[in-house]
Amino acid sequence: MIAEPLINSADTITTKTLEISIGPQHPSTHGVFRMDVVLDGEVVRALKPVVGYLHRNHEQLAEKISWLGSMPYTDRLDYFNSMSNNWAYALAVEKLAGIKVPERAECIRVIMAELSRLQNHASAIGFLLQDCGAWGTPLLYAFKEREKILDFFETVSGSRMMCNYFRFGGVRVDLNDAMLAMARKIVAEFPKFLDEFEKLMTTNEVVLARCQRVGILPRELAIAGSVSGPVARASGVEYDIRKVDKYGIYDRLEFGVPVGRIGDVYDRYYIRVLEMRESVKILQQVLRDIPAGPVQAVEVKLRGFKIPAGDGYGRVEGPKGELGFYLVSEGGPKPYRYHIRPPSFINLTVLEDMCVGHKVADAIIILGSIDIVLGEVDR
Amino acid sequence: MNYPGKGLVEGLAITARNFVGSYFYKDRLTTVQYPEERVQTPENSRTFPFLVFDESPDKPRCTACKICEVECPPKCIYIVMDRDDKGKPLQRPKVFDIDISVCMQCQICVEVCPFESIKMDNDYEKSRYGRFNDLVQRLPDLLKSNAYYNKIKPAEAAEVDAKLKAEAEAKAAKKAAAAAAAAKATAVPPAGSVT
Numbered sequence: 212m213i214a215e216p217l218i219n220s221a222d223t224i225t226t227k228t229l230e231i232s233i234g235p236q237h238p239s240t241h242g243v244f245r246m247d248v249v250l251d252g253e254v255v256r257a258l259k260p261v262v263g264y265l266h267r268n269h270e271q272l273a274e275k276i277s278w279l280g281s282m283p284y285t286d287r288l289d290y291f292n293s294m295s296n297n298w299a300y301a302l303a304v305e306k307l308a309g310i311k312v313p314e315r316a317e318c319i320r321v322i323m324a325e326l327s328r329l330q331n332h333a334s335a336i337g338f339l340l341q342d343c344g345a346w347g348t349p350l351l352y353a354f355k356e357r358e359k360i361l362d363f364f365e366t367v368s369g370s371r372m373m374c375n376y377f378r379f380g381g382v383r384v385d386l387n388d389a390m391l392a393m394a395r396k397i398v399a400e401f402p403k404f405l406d407e408f409e410k411l412m413t414t415n416e417v418v419l420a421r422c423q424r425v426g427i428l429p430r431e432l433a434i435a436g437s438v439s440g441p442v443a444r445a446s447g448v449e450y451d452i453r454k455v456d457k458y459g460i461y462d463r464l465e466f467g468v469p470v471g472r473i474g475d476v477y478d479r480y481y482i483r484v485l486e487m488r489e490s491v492k493i494l495q496q497v498l499r500d501i502p503a504g505p506v507q508a509v510e511v512k513l514r515g516f517k518i519p520a521g522d523g524y525g526r527v528e529g530p531k532g533e534l535g536f537y538l539v540s541e542g543g544p545k546p547y548r549y550h551i552r553p554p555s556f557i558n559l560t561v562l563e564d565m566c567v568g569h570k571v572a573d574a575i576i577i578l579g580s581i582d583i584v585l586g587e588v589d590r
Numbered sequence: 591m592n593y594p595g596k597g598l599v600e601g602l603a604i605t606a607r608n609f610v611g612s613y614f615y616k617d618r619l620t621t622v623q624y625p626e627e628r629v630q631t632p633e634n635s636r637t638f639p640f641l642v643f644d645e646s647p648d649k650p651r652c653t654a655c656k657i658c659e660v661e662c663p664p665k666c667i668y669i670v671m672d673r674d675d676k677g678k679p680l681q682r683p684k685v686f687d688i689d690i691s692v693c694m695q696c697q698i699c700v701e702v703c704p705f706e707s708i709k710m711d712n713d714y715e716k717s718r719y720g721r722f723n724d725l726v727q728r729l730p731d732l733l734k735s736n737a738y739y740n741k742i743k744p745a746e747a748a749e750v751d752a753k754l755k756a757e758a759e760a761k762a763a764k765k766a767a768a769a770a771a772a773a774k775a776t777a778v779p780p781a782g783s784v785t
Contacts (some may be wrong), residue, residue: 280663283696369636375696411604414597
């Protein structure tokens with residue numbers, strides 16, 4: 212409890228608002244992201260996100276190279292989750308070309324996407340707590356766990372983060388028994404980490420004081436802003452592409468969609484913990500039932516791959532929200548139009564509504580709770 | 591039992607357990623002292639491409655067909671085919687440059703190569719002092735023996751060797767068959783010319 216000041220400074224000192232720029236080179240903005248904020252004392256009165264510092268011309272580049280050539284570039288969108296990005300692009304192309312994916316490849320895709328969700332959410336909540344001021348400790352516990360998953364990605368695909376693992380009509384490398392055993396070990400150990408992490412954070416008084424009732428995103432605004440992913444679900448919007456679209460083999464898997472009540476920073480933190488528990492459930496089912504068979508549809512050529520004219524939209528539930536690829540083909544070896552719906556970018560549009568009225572330090576954790584990656588925001 | 595500050599105390603207990611545990615348990619200590627200790631990278635691990643030669647560096651598997659140059663998404667490969675004095679192509683590269691400051695290690699060149707000639711290395715110590723010329727890998731830097739490939743990626747290289755051997759045998763068998771057929775064809779007409 213802070214005592215009332217003896218003299219109200221507002222009566223004696225005239226103040227005016229101050230316009231400052233947070234970022235682009237600021238460790239709390241998660242990359243090269245800038246916020247132009249108008250401050251009244253320490254309270255945010257207006258906030259304007261400024262993006263574009265990491266623009267790499269991805270969409271235009273993709274229109275100049277082959278269909279396959281864009282696959283490694285999708286790794287660089289949301290560089291935490293190259294597997295999910297690969298899947299969204301492969302899904303769009305497969306829809307457009309009418310390619311059927313073998314059963315085993317579908318299972319491997321689910322394994323990879325859910326593992327990347329685990330490591331993304333683990334590091335996202337680690338970063339969120341770092342923004343709260345818990346320097347390093349929870350983040351590095353999360354990174355320790357993430358490292359095991361990245362090692363698995365490296366064993367399978369050859370690269371820790373830039374996996375470039377999915378191919379149209381399947382995946383590039385089959386999982387052998389040693390790799391499956393490695394995945395099973397990670398999945399078996401992950402709940403232990405989550406329990407420890409939750410004990411560290413979920414009931415921690417500092418976390419509660421900092422995160423509860425901060426940056427509330429009302430349900431109506433979440434829908435109106437077409438926010439997706441954990442941010443929308445924390446606000447009570449029960450919307451998960453895995454349930455809505457039932458792409459891959461998700462219609463056969465049993466899992467729940469956790470939904471928050473208030474939509475504050477704490478809900479966004481806790482929804483990620485619950486989602487990780489659901490992902491572990493999915494992984495256990497897939498790793499139990501994975502069938503033998505080919506991992507690549509035979510009709511897809513690597514070189515000179517052409518797609519019939521038309522357009523298609525493929526979307527997946529990425530760890531950050533709905534990641535969609537809209538492709539237009541003219542029947543040639545390159546896309547005519549290639550457009551991405553990046554979840555981080557669209558979730559950012561509600562940042563001002565969440566931040567106004569809060570302190571600067573709260574604006575930082577609100578930004579952290581959206582979990583943006585600038586590679587995806589700017590493309 | 592619930593008391594004020596319970597979450598904090600429990601959290602600190604976990605931190606203390608991890609801190610003390612890192613001195614006693616190997617799985618709690620996850621880092622290594624890099625230049626002295628190294629982590630063994632998995633076999634699939636990839637960094638930058640290199641070119642495989644079989645017996646000697648002047649006989650690379652590469653035929654300078656330029657498929658990788660065309661397919662490379664960031665266009666970091668530059669190839670010129672070697673020609674003899676009369677301008678006849680010699681089916682081997684005269685210039686083969688890979689700019690590793692542009693290369694994004696995507697492995698698409700490896701996948702599209704029809705001659706099993708370009709492969710991914712796992713050497714991650716590629717730091718150089720210069721920003722431009724030092725980071726361009728020329729043909730002599732890129733050429734590495736098949737033995738080296740077998741050493742860094744034993745399972746993958748064995749598969750490739752078996753495939754190449756089968757291909758060579760099939761080619762030899764076809765050639766032998768063709769030669770036999772040709773011999774037969776040349777043997778038949780004299781017999782016919784008698785009549």
